[in-house]
Amino acid sequence: ETGVTQTPRHLVMGMTNKKSLKCEQHLGHNAMYWYKQSAKKPLELMFVYNFKEQTENNSVPSRFSPECPNSSHLFLHLHTLQPEDSALYLCASSQVGGDQPQHFGDGTRLSIL
Amino acid sequence: KQEVTQIPAALSVPEGENLVLNCSFTDSAIYNLQWFRQDPGKGLTSLLLIQSSQREQTSGRLNASLDKSSGRSTLYIAASQPGDSATYLCAVRGGGATNKLIFGTGTLLAVQP
Numbered sequence: 001e002t003g004v005t006q007t008p009r010h011l012v013m014g015m016t017n018k019k020s021l022k023c024e025q026h027l028g029h030n031a032m033y034w035y036k037q038s039a040k041k042p043l044e045l046m047f048v049y050n051f052k053e054q055t056e057n058n059s060v061p062s063r064f065s066p067e068c069p070n071s072s073h074l075f076l077h078l079h080t081l082q083p084e085d086s087a088l089y090l091c092a093s094s095q096v097g098g099d100q101p102q103h104f105g106d107g108t109r110l111s112i113l
Numbered sequence: 114k115q116e117v118t119q120i121p122a123a124l125s126v127p128e129g130e131n132l133v134l135n136c137s138f139t140d141s142a143i144y145n146l147q148w149f150r151q152d153p154g155k156g157l158t159s160l161l162l163i164q165s166s167q168r169e170q171t172s173g174r175l176n177a178s179l180d181k182s183s184g185r186s187t188l189y190i191a192a193s194q195p196g197d198s199a200t201y202l203c204a205v206r207g208g209g210a211t212n213k214l215i216f217g218t219g220t221l222l223a224v225q226p
Contacts, residue, residue, distance in 0.1 A: 004156070031212060042117070043202070043216040056213060090156055094212065099164060101147055102214065104156035 003027065006091050006105035013081065014113050021076040021108045023091030029103070031096045032074040034066060037088040037107070049074065050096045078110075086112045115140045117205055119217035126193055127225050134188040134220045136203035141181050147214065148177050148188050149202040157202065161188070193224045 004025045013019050025032065034046040048056035049068040063085075065077040074091055088109050092102040116139045126132050136146070145164045149157040161170045161177040163186070169178040176189040186203060200221050204214040 006156075040218070042218050043204075043214075045213055045215075048213065050212075058213075092157075096212065099145060099162075101159035101162045102157075102212075103159065104149075106154075106156040109154075 004091055004093055004103050004105035006089075006108050008108060009106065010109045010111075012111045012113060013078070015081055015083075017081075018077070018079040020078065021089055021091075021110075023074040023076075023105055025072055025074075025091075025093040025103070027093055027103060029093035029095055030071050031094050032068060032071070033092040033094075033102065034074065034076055035090040035092065035104075037090055039087075043090070046076075081110075081112045083112050086110055115143075115205060115207060115215045117203060117215050117217035119201075119203060119220050121220060122218065123221040123223075125223040125225060128193060128195060130193050130224075131189070131191050132193055132222075134190070134201050134222070136186040136188070136217055138184045138186075138205050138215075140207070141184050142207065143181065144206040146177075146179055146186050147204050147206070148175075148186075149204065151200045151202060151219070153199075160201075190222075193222075195224050195226045198222055198224050 007022045032049045036044045046060045047066045067075040088107045090107045091105045094102040118137045120135045147162045148160045163170045163179040174191040179186045200219045202219045204216045
């Protein structure tokens with residue numbers, strides 16, 4: 001596989017469930033990102049990892065817990081979510097340094113019941 | 114705080130027309146600006162990236178310009194086709210060590226056959 005792959009593509013969960021989103025990149029990049037895309041709002045950066053270390057947490061509630069075990073994989077662990085957390089969650093990767101474009105996966109569409 | 118605005122929010126044109134999408138940003142101290150395309154239910158595809166020292170970038174029928182001092186960028190699409198129908202997003206990266214992107218809300222483009 002090439003590019004950035006996200007699983008699952010769709011997820012429906014109750015507010016008391018625990019689930020995880022997975023992202024894998026096959027581009028040899030060393031930076032990975034989680035974004036949230038809600039209807040009629042700009043994409044919001046959630047977390048940034050450079051060389052497996054978290055360098056940015058954009059005031060994200062603790063019910064979202066990221067994990068980056070290596071430069072190719074990124075997870076977003078979810079627990080006790082709220083209805084307003086329903087959104088498209090996008091993962092991206094790039095080279096550290098920022099003068100190269102970020103490459104995005106197709107996202108996980110999350111619905112909270 | 115950097116804010117990115119895209120006008121118009123939606124645009125419908127007949128096939129074959131040349132068109133311009135606009136992006137403005139409030140803080141001119143940017144590192145680069147990136148244009149993306151997003152198809153329904155999909156992630157973002159990078160179209161063009163303009164470094165702060167550059168004035169424009171071209172790829173095929175697409176041309177993006179950057180006027181950093183006035184806080185503006187335009188995406189010019191020549192000879193539009195129905196396959197160009199998508200949401201177009203611009204994003205700016207601030208200066209310094211961060212590789213954080215700030216996104217606009219996008220322009221939804223429909224090219225009518």
